[in-house]
Amino acid sequence: xxxxxxxxxxxxxxxxxxxxxxxxxxxxxxxxxxxxxxxxxxxxxxxxxxxxxxxxxxxxxxxxxxxxxxxxxxxxxxxxxxxxxxxxxxxxxxxxxxxxxxxxxxxxxxxxxxxxxxxxxxxxxxxxxxxxxxxxxxxxxxxxxxxxxxxxxxxxxxxxxxxxxxxxxxxxxxxxxxxxxxxxxxxxxxxxxxxxxxxxxxxxxxxxxxxxxxxxxxxxxxxxxxxxxxxxxxxxxxxxxxxxxxxxxxxxxxxxxxxxxxxxxxxxxxxxxxxxxxxxxxxxxxxxxxxxxxxxxxxxxxxxxxxxxxxxxxxxxxxxxxxxxxxxxxxxxxx
Numbered sequence: 646x647x648x649x650x651x652x653x654x655x656x657x658x659x660x661x662x663x664x665x666x667x668x669x670x671x672x673x674x675x676x677x678x679x680x681x682x683x684x685x686x687x688x689x690x691x692x693x694x695x696x697x698x699x700x701x702x703x704x705x706x707x708x709x710x711x712x713x714x715x716x717x718x719x720x721x722x723x724x725x726x727x728x729x730x731x732x733x734x735x736x737x738x739x740x741x742x743x744x745x746x747x748x749x750x751x752x753x754x755x756x757x758x759x760x761x762x763x764x765x766x767x768x769x770x771x772x773x774x775x776x777x778x779x780x781x782x783x784x785x786x787x788x789x790x791x792x793x794x795x796x797x798x799x800x801x802x803x804x805x806x807x808x809x810x811x812x813x814x815x816x817x818x819x820x821x822x823x824x825x826x827x828x829x830x831x832x833x834x835x836x837x838x839x840x841x842x843x844x845x846x847x848x849x850x851x852x853x854x855x856x857x858x859x860x861x862x863x864x865x866x867x868x869x870x871x872x873x874x875x876x877x878x879x880x881x882x883x884x885x886x887x888x889x890x891x892x893x894x895x896x897x898x899x900x901x902x903x904x905x906x907x908x909x910x911x912x913x914x915x916x917x918x919x920x921x922x923x924x925x926x927x928x929x930x931x932x933x934x935x936x937x938x939x940x941x942x943x944x945x946x947x948x949x950x951x952x953x954x955x956x957x958x959x960x961x962x963x964x965x966x967x968x969x970x971x972x973x974x975x976x977x978x979x980x
Contacts, residue, residue, distance in 0.1 A: 670746045680747035683859045687754045690851060694765035697845050699772035705838045706773045712904060717839075718770065719901050720826040722782040723792055724849075725766035727823055730796045732759035734803045735815050742808035744863065755856055762849050769842055791897040795822055798890060812864040813883050813926070817890060820857040820922035821915060825898050828911045828944060835947030843947060850948075861925030868927065880928075887919065887931075910941040 675681070706714070736756040743749045770779050786792055799822070802814035827846055834843030868876060898911050916935030923931055937945070 668746070670750065672747075676745040676747060679859065679862055680745055680751055683855060684747065684751050684754065687751065687758070687852070687855055690855075691758075692761075692848050694761065694768040694845060697841050697848075699769050699841045699845065702839045702841045703773065705833075705840075716902065716905055717829055717833075717842075718774065718778070718782045719785065720829040721766050721769050721842075722786040723826045723901075724823060725763055725770075725783075726786045726792060726796060727818065727826075728759050728763040728766070728849075730800060731815070731818060732756055732763055734800055735759070735818065738803040738806075738811045739815055739860070742811065744866065748863070751859065755852075758852050762852070765845050765849065769845060773842075789900075791893055791900060794893050795890070795897065798893070802886075809864060809867045809879065810882070810886075812860050812867070813886065816857055816860050816864065816922050816926060817887060817919075819853045820925065821887075821919045822890060822894055823853065824915050824918045825894060825902075825911050828907070828914050828941075829902075831944045831947035832907070832941065833947070834950060835943035835945070847948070857922060857925050861922070861927070865927045884931075891915070891919070907941075910944070913939050914941065914944060 672681075709717070736752050736759060740749055740752045740756075743752060770782060774782070799814050799818045802810050806814060827850060830839060830843040830846040833839040834847075868879070871879065894915060895912055898915070899908055902908050902911055913935050916932040917937065917940050920930050920932055920935055923929070
C-alpha cells in the first residue's frame with residue numbers, strides 16, 4: 646500500500662507558488678474579459694426542460710400524419726445523439742486545451758447545458774410517444790449509417806485533433822450539423838403548431854448561439870498566432886473538412902426529409918448556418934445562395950415568435966409573457 650503525503654497548513658505555505666498543488670481560480674484576475682461576460686450570459690439564461698409543458702402539444706401531435714410524426718421523431722432523436730456526444734466528448738476535449746482558468750469554468754457550464762439539451766430531447770419524446778415508439782426511435786438513431794457517420798467524423802477530431810481542429814469541429818457540430826434537425830420544429834412553430842416542443846428547441850438554439858460565438862472567438866485567438874503559411878494550410882484543411890461533413894449531411898437530409906418535400910429548404914438552412922459559423926471564426930461567406938432572405942419564411946417566422954403560452958410564475962421560455970389584467974367588478978366581492 647502506498648502512503649499518501651499529508652499536507653499541513655505550514656507545509657502548503659512552504660510550497661511557494663510554483664510548486665503549489667493546484668492554482669486557485671481568482672475571479673478578481675481578468676485574463677480574458679470575454680470569459681466573464683460569457684459566464685454571466687450563459688448562467689443567466691439557465692433553464693430546465695421540465696419547465697416547458699411539452700404535453701400541451703398533444704392535440705397538435707395527434708393531428709399530424711404518421712409520416713409527419715416519424716420525421717419529427719427522427720429530428721428530435723437525432724439531436725439527442727448529437728448532444729450526447731457533445732456533452733460526453735466534445736466539451737471534455739475543448740476543456741483540456743483551455744487558454745484560461747475561467748474558460749474552463751465557462752466550458753463546464755456548457756458541458757452541463759449540453760447534458761440538459763440531451764435530456765430535453767428525451768423529455769420531448771416521452772411526452773408525445775409510447776414506450777415502444779421511443780425505443781424504436783432510439784434504435785434508429787443508434788444504427789442509422791448517416792447519423793453515425795456524422796458523429797464518428799466529429800468524434801475522430803475530438804479524440805485525435807489539434808486544439809484548433811477540435812474548436813473547428815465543435816463550431817461546425819453545434820453551428821451547422823444540428824440545424825437540419827432544428828428545421829422541422831421551427832417549421833411547425835411557424836405554422837402555429839407544436840409550440841412547446843419548438844420552445845425547447847429555441848432555448849437550445851439560444852445556448853448554441855452563445856457556444857458558437859465564444860468558441861469562434863477562442864479559435865481566432867489561436868489562428869492569429871499562426872504564421873501565414875500555417876494559416877493557409879489550416880484553412881485548406883478546414884474547408885475540406887466542412888465539405889466532407891456537408892456531403893454526409895445533405896445525404897442524411899435527403900434520407901429523412903424527402904417524403905415531406907423540404908430537402909432544398911433544409912439544405913439552404915444548413916448552408917445559412919454554415920456561413921454564420923464561419924463568420925464566428927473570422928472567415929467570409931462561403932455559400933452565396935444562403936442568406937437570411939433565402940431561408941424558408943415559415944422557419945424564420947418560427948424563430949421570431951417570442952414564446953409559447955407558459956405559466957408565468959413557474960415556467961420559463963425563450964421570451965416572456967406579459968400578464969393580462971381585467972377590471973374588478975362589484976360581484977367579484979360576493980363570496
